[in-house]
Amino acid sequence: MQLEYFLLTAAALFCIGIYGLVTSRNVIRVLMSIELMLNAVNLNLMAFSNYLDPVGINGQVFAVFVISIAAAEAAVGLAIVLSIYRNRDTVDMEQFNLLKW
Amino acid sequence: MTLAEGVQLVTFGLLVAMTLGGALGVVLLDNIVYSAFLLGGVFTSMSGLYILLNAGFVAAAQVLVYVGAVSVLILFGIMLVNKEQAFVPMKRAWLGKAATGGVCVGLFALLAASTLNTPWAVSGQVPTGDMATAAIGIHFFTDYLLPFELASVLLLIALIGAIVLARREFIPDVAPGDPASEALQLPERPRELVSSVSASDPES
DSSP states (O other): OOHHHHHHHHHHHHHHHHHHHHHOOBHHHHHHHHHHHHHHHHHHHHHHHHHTOTTTOHHHHHHHHHHHHHHHHHHHHHHHHHHHHHHHSOOBGGGOOTTOO | OOSOHHHHHHHHHHHHHHHHHHHHHHHHOSOHHHHHHHHHHHHHHHHHHHHHTTOHHHHHHHIIIIIIIIHHHHHHHHHHTOOOOOOOOOTTHHHHHHHHHHHHHHHHHHHHHHHHHSOOOOOOSOOOGGGHHHHHHHHHHTTTHHHHHHHHHHHHHHHHHHHHHHSOOOOOOOOTTOHHHHHTSOOOOOOOOGGGTTTTOTTO
């Protein structure tokens, strides 16, 4: 087992998340892609924590912080999605143009 | 982790296959409910990877927070906005998808190259293992105390903000003129659907 395996896995997961973030039409799928990217970052932090800093484990502390922030982000994101859905009656990203002039 | 090297490798391969396959399913499947359940599978296999990395506490937190809270929250979100909607195909959508795919593959190649070419200073010390929970607690209450408290405040803010944002807006039919009941209410106003203007439009 080597550090590089985990880093490559995290990189692949991050790229899949970016692809889903950019190409999805459904707004909830966009939120899911953001969660995938946060998980990739967490995997990176944990791999570095285990292989480069196995006694101090600062990376695990950061991963716990990222998990808590991600939970808050999911709650607020879904609330915003519900609010927009009530306003616009759609979940299509292409029709969310409220901030356009 | 006291498993043999081969067992670790096979477990790692299985978990990575589940993670990446599930992530591809999340992004590419048409039915969004399948995507949400696959997302739960991705989170679970990520916690397995954390256990391989000698981090039992974070693996448990991952299962509790992600599988238990975030996946369920997303499923609730899907069911609350459950709308059978055929998206209007965009012009030249394949061009955007191809460009995004190219960018993602390029980014992966870049990250992989930099990963494989960096001489990592891998530490030879024995990992903390099951004592990691105590070490995380010590970190939280000594050198990461301020971020810890800020995270708790942020969670409170997010809780209240999510409730305020997602609360259904309605016109309260309370008899006006009662200041005691009005003082307990947040100001709400009726709001017309923006899309009701274009209700005859078939695409909305």
